[in-house]
Amino acid sequence: MIVVTGATGNVGRPLVHALAQAGEPVTAVSRRPAELPEGVRHRQADLADPDGLRPVLDGADALFLLVAGEDPQAILGAAKAGGVRRIVLLSTQGAGGRTYELTGPAPITPRQRAQAIGDALDAPIRFIEQSRDEARAQMAQFMPEPVVDGPLAILGDPLPAEQRVSLDVQKILGRAPRTFADWAARNVAAFI
Ligand SMILES: NC(=O)c1ccc[n+]([C@@H]2O[C@H](COP(=O)([O-])OP(=O)(O)OC[C@H]3O[C@@H](n4cnc5c(N)ncnc54)[C@H](OP(=O)(O)O)[C@@H]3O)[C@@H](O)[C@H]2O)c1
Structure with a gap:
């Protein structure tokens, strides 16, 4: 159970x-x-x-x-x-203690992720960039306003450290992390 x-x-x-x-x-x-x-x-x-x-x-x-x-x-x-x-x-963003940085094998932008999903679907996917204010208004529909700024900062303006590839997945799983394109291909049914 x-x-x-x-x-x-x-x-x-x-x-x-x-x-x-x-x-x-x-x-x-x-x-x-x-x-x-x-x-x-x-x-x-x-x-x-x-x-x-x-x-x-x-x-x-x-x-x-x-x-x-x-x-x-x-x-x-x-x-x-x-x-x-x-x-x-x-876990949550507020948790401390031992921390693993889980990343894929290479940095990838939201635009590239949309492209990879389009490739997996074999269909064109249009990427529409939001302004900060548009993103804030949308996120405020499903999370409390004081909480919005944290994820917005990470998503909209990532620090160099947040764009670095980490070796932790390899350390934990004993194999290299898979690419986003590979994930999109394996989960393509979720986008149909
Ligand atoms: N969503 C994400 O992308 C994400 C990412 C990272 C971490 N997290 C963390 O993961 C947790 C869950 O996220 P979520 O987005 O799935 O939250 P959610 O949609 O708000 O759902 C919370 C769930 O937990 C139950 N729950 C809340 N307080 C409870 C309590 N005291 N006792 C028993 N059940 C309780 C709720 O049902 P009832 O209200 O009926 O009890 C509901 O099933 C949060 O702690 C969040 O910080 C979420």
């Missing part, structure tokens, strides 16, 4: 669908009720209440955990006590 927290969010929802499609048994966790693919079990629980998560985690093999609540260590303790052997943590 794989327990997916944040199961109704931007990240969790497609993960639950992908796991269910792959035939994996899934327990989806969120505070509010949710519509889920057939066969997926839903449990209402709050990450701020690790004890309330214990019945959900008992007997699970794996946990997909997002950073929420005040005591992640207590959640890890409950997972370990319940027999969970594998945990994938969805």
Whole structure:
């Protein structure tokens, strides 16, 4: 059994669908009720209440955990006590500690990424550059205004350090990172 927290969010929802499609048994966790693919079990629980998560985690093999609540260590303790052997943590920009820089094998611009998706589709994709104000107005539709400036700075005006290729993927996986074009070709069905 794989327990997916944040199961109704931007990240969790497609993960639950992908796991269910792959035939994996899934327990989806969120505070509010949710519509889920057939066969997926839903449990209402709050990450701020690790004890309330214990019945959900008992007997699970794996946990997909997002950073929420005040005591992640207590959640890890409950997972370990319940027999969970594998945990994938969805981090946030605010997290510190050991950091891996995950990049592809070469820098690539948004315009080049659009071109690569067009090549994979064998169809022309038009790239439309937004002004900073247009991008800010669009992002403010789905994230709080005070939060917009951080991602906007990274996306709109990346620092030299943010454009450097890192060797960390090679270090972790023991193989070179794949190109964006390769990813687009393998996932072309998602763009049709
Ligand atoms: N989206 C991204 O591109 C991205 C990138 C990097 C990191 N992250 C991080 O990943 C996390 C999830 O992102 P998201 O975009 O998927 O968020 P989201 O769309 O806002 O979804 C959050 C999910 O978590 C659940 N949730 C929130 N607080 C909870 C709590 N206290 N207990 C139990 N469930 C809770 C929500 O359901 P209920 O409200 O019903 O509980 C919902 O299913 C965030 O911490 C975010 O910072 C996101």
